[in-house]
Amino acid sequence: MNYFEKSAKQIDSLSFDIMGQAPRFMAMLDGFVLQGKEIAAFPRLAAVFMKQYKVTLAQPDAEILPVINMVIAQLEQNRETATKVFNIPMPLLEKKYHGCGSGIVVIDKATCAVIDFDYTDSKLRPLGEQNISMTKSAGRKICEDETTITYRANFSSCQVCLF
Secondary structure (H helix, E strand, C coil), X not given: CCHHHHHHHHHHHHHHHHHHCHHHHHHHCCCCCCCXXXXXXXXXXXXXXXXXXXXXXXXXXXXXXXXXXXXXXXXXXXXXXXXXXXECCHHHHHHHCCCCEEEXXXXXXXXXXXXXXECCXXXXXXXXXXXCHHHHCCCCEEEECCCEEEEEEXXXXXXXXXX
């Protein structure tokens, strides 16, 4: 068994042990509420951090708490990032998606759904003026009306990213 397989098995085992001690770990969350998929992800994420920082379940809560605080910080960062990622609807995906890249996206204000996207911002300025700064400026609002917002965006894994 190679290092990665062994490490994955250790993390799996530890995450199951953490699930078995759910009341202990929930008390350490100090009011932080797990939402949706975080409930399933928490034990594994905690196990990864515990393994990385060589913290064991045998240690007192006070020594585990800093790791739990790191897990909470990671989950909060994931929540922030999730507000900047949008799935491309299947009809647009089949019609326009050609892999990773950058361009513009039109998002419906009410539903936060992708209405349209384009790999270039040629609708706004000539193609010759585009460069790497487009990628860096992802998330910048280009225009807004009553129902939509147009942003610069990056496209990756069939999603629109505003970062």
